[in-house]
Amino acid sequence: MLKAAYLHIPFCVQICHYCDFNKIFIHQQPVDEYLQSMKKEMIHTTTRFKNYEMETIFVGGGTPTALSEQQLQTFLGDVNEVLGNRSLIEFTVEANPEQTTKEKIAVLKANGVNRLSVGVQAFQSSLLKKLGRTHNKEDIYSTVAEAKKAGIDNMSIDLMFGLPGQTMEMFKESVDEALALDVPHISSYSLQIEKKTVFYNLAQKGKLVLPEQELEAAMYEYLIEALDKKGFKQYEISNFAIPGFESKHNLQYWNNNEYFGIGAGAHSYVEGTRRRNAGPLKQYMNLIEEHGFPYIEEHQVPLSEKMEEEMFMGLRKGEGVSDATFMSRYGRSMFDIYKEPIQRLIQKGWLEQREDTLVLTKDGRPLGNEVFQEFIGVVLD
Template identity: 65%
Template structure:
């Protein structure tokens, strides 16, 4: 039974050059109508699969803070109506600094939001322009200060590395400014070239100057060293937190737990099924009219697929995968299923054992995708 819910707001004032998430330009879109259909999906979803307790909520996009005040309040009221919980541990909203002012932060606070995830990426204006971002450093600083002023102290900043024209020194400068803001959490991702993005098209044309692989690896090394130096624990390949401030919602994914997904392009994992919603707004809304649900794909996971996901999702966490938990879920040891693969990765020095757990070594964190691949198609 799901204890987490994700809500997707697909509207953006501008489109970033690296983003392949489901999104549309805000201007001219039927925003209010879309929100009404989101509520229909919420009602039908909870009726079909009731929950006993929701622990975490995450609102992503797109750009949730691109909604105007009325729309934002309307949306958060809906979430509270249908996914309310007296014992909600974490309620996160993604925010772009240039579209997040004090009034929106006050609305968030009033409706139970207690965590803010701010898209920063870098603090150099030339890099931000290259990324297609429209904020500047002062917007980030203002947003952090205003969030704290309204009582939202649990703040995460997103940082990117391996960017076009980015150097190790630029990353160090970004981190130095970020640490000065005294927030408890960071997510830090290397640039991935995804199809149908501006960066991908430029790369195909040979018009995208990216750091060499060795330099990108050096950036990741610097990132890990600086995080540790400043008191942030790396608890997942791309995530760092002060103790007690780990993202509870994202841990639901990495722990391979079930979750609701509401909105255009959202994905759910409920009752052993992975379900994908329609991405285009018209299709999303018309499917809800026709069937009550916007599903375009549904797959009931076989036990073998669940076990594979348990390994490659769980190994993203620095504390890895517990064999005791694996046995409780699947009735057999992970060594019975993946013994040769685990032994091979231990021999390579990419995995390590501690008690009943296996986890990535430091070398393994640099080669995560290669490690995870070893568990695909085994069973």
């Protein structure tokens, strides 16, 4: 039974220089009309696909907190009306510090939001400016304090490393500052240069100077050690939590479970089919009006691809991939299907077997993408 939904708010007050997600500058956009289209998509989706019982909802973007208080109230009310139920245990909204006011936090809390994912990225003004971020350190402190005061204690902080001009001292300071905020979850990612971003254009012109790979690797190693000392468990390659505060929604993805995807550019995985929604606002809204659904791509996932995804999604997790779970889903052992790549990766020291489970080793974690490639395209007997 499907238990998760992702909802996409594409609007931003400022476009970050590294972001390749589906987003649009909010000024003079048809925000209210878009929210109405999202409600229609929710209704049509739950009418067509009835085998669901929501346990987790995640609202991402873009910047959900770019919405006004009234727009947030309308949107969250619609979400609760269509998707909400007593089974809901985690309701997350992404929040940018400079736009997450005391009043907006009150709206979030009143509508059942019980987790915030705060886009911090760094604590140094110089780095934030290079990233195209418009918040400062004081905004971060204020957002976290106001959320706690409102009773939202379950928060995650996003940090980035490998940034242009970022030194090890800067990253250590950011990790220390994040820990001082006393939140139970930290996500940390290295900068990836994606097409259609400011950073990509700068890199093409030779104007983007990034830290050496050795320094980036050292930052990641420091992150793991520093958070471990403070009681954070690395339960996924880039995610760390005080036990009990793992992201239940993101675990739905890493456990290769199905989910609804609502909104412009959103992806869904329902009844064995992956679907992609139209990204441009006008196209998305027109498709909703004309056809009820905004799909521009549908892919029935074959068995071989499901098994590949089970491996490389599951190996992202600290607990790895269980052969018992694999066999219950696909009727065969992963040690049979992937015998050769598993043996190669174990010999390289990137994978280890713990009873019936495969996990990335300490050396394998920074090389996750190389490990995952080994499971793609294996011919089934």
